[in-house]
Amino acid sequence: QQPVQSPQAVILREGEDAVINCSSSKALYSVHWYRQKHGEAPVFLMILLKGGEQKGHDKISASFNEKKQQSSLYLTASQLSYSGTYFCGTEPDGGATNKLIFGTGTLLAVQP
Amino acid sequence: DGGITQSPKYLFRKEGQNVTLSCEQNLNHDAMYWYRQDPGQGLRLIYYSQIVNDFQKGDIAEGYSVSREKKESFPLTVTSAQKNPTAFYLCASSIQGVSTEAFFGQGTRLTVV
Numbered sequence: 001q002q003p004v005q006s007p008q009a010v011i012l013r014e015g016e017d018a019v020i021n022c023s024s025s026k027a028l029y030s031v032h033w034y035r036q037k038h039g040e041a042p043v044f045l046m047i048l049l050k051g052g053e054q055k056g057h058d059k060i061s062a063s064f065n066e067k068k069q070q071s072s073l074y075l076t077a078s079q080l081s082y083s084g085t086y087f088c089g090t091e092p093d094g095g096a097t098n099k100l101i102f103g104t105g106t107l108l109a110v111q112p
Numbered sequence: 113d114g115g116i117t118q119s120p121k122y123l124f125r126k127e128g129q130n131v132t133l134s135c136e137q138n139l140n141h142d143a144m145y146w147y148r149q150d151p152g153q154g155l156r157l158i159y160y161s162q163i164v165n166d167f168q169k170g171d172i173a174e175g176y177s178v179s180r181e182k183k184e185s186f187p188l189t190v191t192s193a194q195k196n197p198t199a200f201y202l203c204a205s206s207i208q209g210v211s212t213e214a215f216f217g218q219g220t221r222l223t224v225v
Binding site for chain 1: 212
């Protein structure tokens with residue numbers, strides 16, 4: 001049930017762009033994105049609901065393709081502060097399951 | 113300040129002993145969750161609760177137990193039946209279920225020797 005994220009890890013230089021993908025084998029109602037710095041709690045980035053919407057703030061945005069059960073997180077002009085592990089969290093569709101299942105994580109390292 | 117508090121931050125136990133991890137929130141959230149984090153495996157759901165006195169098993173509930181006697185508290189007991197209990201445990205809460213932002217505690221690192 002755990003969604004699969006790709007890539008598992010990525011190294012960037014400041015200013016470069018990155019895309020992190022999240023793929024589920026189940027139909028989804030929503031997708032969440034979180035970032036976790038080493039030794040800290042995950043921090044919320046955004047939620048995308050069923051309907052194929054795209055969201056974003058600042059230089060981080062995301063899309064949700066409910067037909068493909070996939071979501072992508074886009075980081076543009078990366079900054080050192082973007083470093084961390086990114087997790088997608090998925091909520092299955094089809095009723096009030098009220099479960100939030102997280103992916104395997106993508107480690108992002110931004111270098112000067 | 114509102115937030116979610118896990119204690120202790122580090123916990124050491126001998127093999128075969130039960131241990132209880134604390135999770136308290138003062139955000140007035142209905143939903144609470146427990147996740148286990150291991151390197152390379154992301155966050156795996158252990159138990160979740162939407163209302164007081166009700167909770168459901170997640171994907172890896174075996175060897176764990178929970179209670180939800182108060183809205184603000186959701187303790188997790190790691191029993192001796194859990195074969196590999198050493199891990200980082202995260203508690204989270206959210207308003208009205210999962211289609212809202214989840215707030216996480218700082219986590220408890222449990223080491224069983």
